[in-house]
Amino acid sequence: QVQLVESGGGLVQPGGSLRLSCAASGFTFNSDAMSWYRQVPGREREFVAIITSGGRSTNYANSVKGRFTISGDNAKNTIYLQMNSLKPEDTAVYYCYVRRRELRGGIWRSIDYWGQGTQVTVSS
Numbered sequence: 092q093v094q095l096v097e098s099g100g101g102l103v104q105p106g107g108s109l110r111l112s113c114a115a116s117g118f119t120f121n122s123d124a125m126s127w128y129r130q131v132p133g134r135e136r137e138f139v140a141i142i143t144s145g146g147r148s149t150n151y152a153n154s155v156k157g158r159f160t161i162s163g164d165n166a167k168n169t170i171y172l173q174m175n176s177l178k179p180e181d182t183a184v185y186y187c188y189v190r191r192r193e194l195r196g197g198i199w200r201s202i203d204y205w206g207q208g209t210q211v212t213v214s215s
Contacts, residue, residue, distance in 0.1 A: 092116075092117045093115075093116070093117040093118050093189070093191065093202075093204045094115070094116045094117050095113055095114070095115055095187040095188070095189065095204055095205065095206035096113065096114045096187075096206055096207070097111060097112065097113050097185065097186065097187050097206040097207065097208060097209040098111070098112050098114075098209060099111040099112050099209060100184075100185060100209030100210045100211045100212075101210075101211070101212070102212045102213075102214065103177055103211070103212070103213055104213070104214070104215050105177060105178060105179060105213055105214075105215055106176060106177065107177050107213070108173070108174060108175045108176075108177065109174050109177065109211060110171055110172070110173050110174070111127070111171065111172040111174070111185055111209060111211070112169055112170075112171055113125070113127075113169060113170045113171075113172075113187030113206055114167070114168060114169050115168045115169065115170070115187075115189070116168060118189075118191060120163075120165060120168040121144055121145060121146070121163065121165050122144055123144055123189050123190065123191050124141055124142065124143045124144055124189070124190075125141070125142055125163070125170050125187065125188065125189045126138065126139070126140065126141040126142075126187075126188045126189070127139040127140045127141075127161060127170075127172045127185060127186070127187060127188070128185070128186045128188055129181075129183035129184065129185045129186065129211075130183055130184050130186065130208075131182070131183045131184075136186065137152065138152055139151070139152050139155055139159065139172070139185070140152070140155065140159055140160075140161040140172060141161065142161045142162065142163055142170060146162070146163045146165075149161050149162075154180075155174075155181075158174065158175050158176045158177075159172060159173065159174050159175070160172070160173040160175075161173075170187065172185065174211070177211075177213045178213060179213045179214060180213075181211060181213050182211060182212050182213050182214070183210075183211060184208040184209065184210050184211075185208065185209050185210075185211055186205050186206055186208045187205070187206040188203065188204065188205055188206075189203075189204050190202070190203050190204075191204065
């Protein structure tokens with residue numbers, strides 16, 4: 092059973108930093124690309140960052156490029172999102188995400204998994 096559990100959110104002042112964690116279980120960590128998304132009430136969930144399987148490459152939304160860093164720790168089955176120079180517009184619920192190919196009923200299907208989310212609030 093795939094599980095993604097985020098932690099590390101909280102209240103921080105503008106210009107501050109936070110590190111989010113996403114602990115993964117139920118699948119072979121590092122076999123799939125993993126991502127962070129965020130969502131503000133009333134708006135669609137938006138992509139923040141992705142790390143490919145094996146951690147060979149990363150990519151970021153333009154709005155966070157140069158301020159956020161995604162990384163992974165294979166020994167801990169965990170990915171991280173280091174967020175620096177935080178701005179009020181970074182306030183959102185942050186979600187961990189993985190899409191996996193799984194055999195269901197004899198057919199390979201793409202299955203999306205999301206964590207429960209962690210609130211990040213940037214305010215003075």
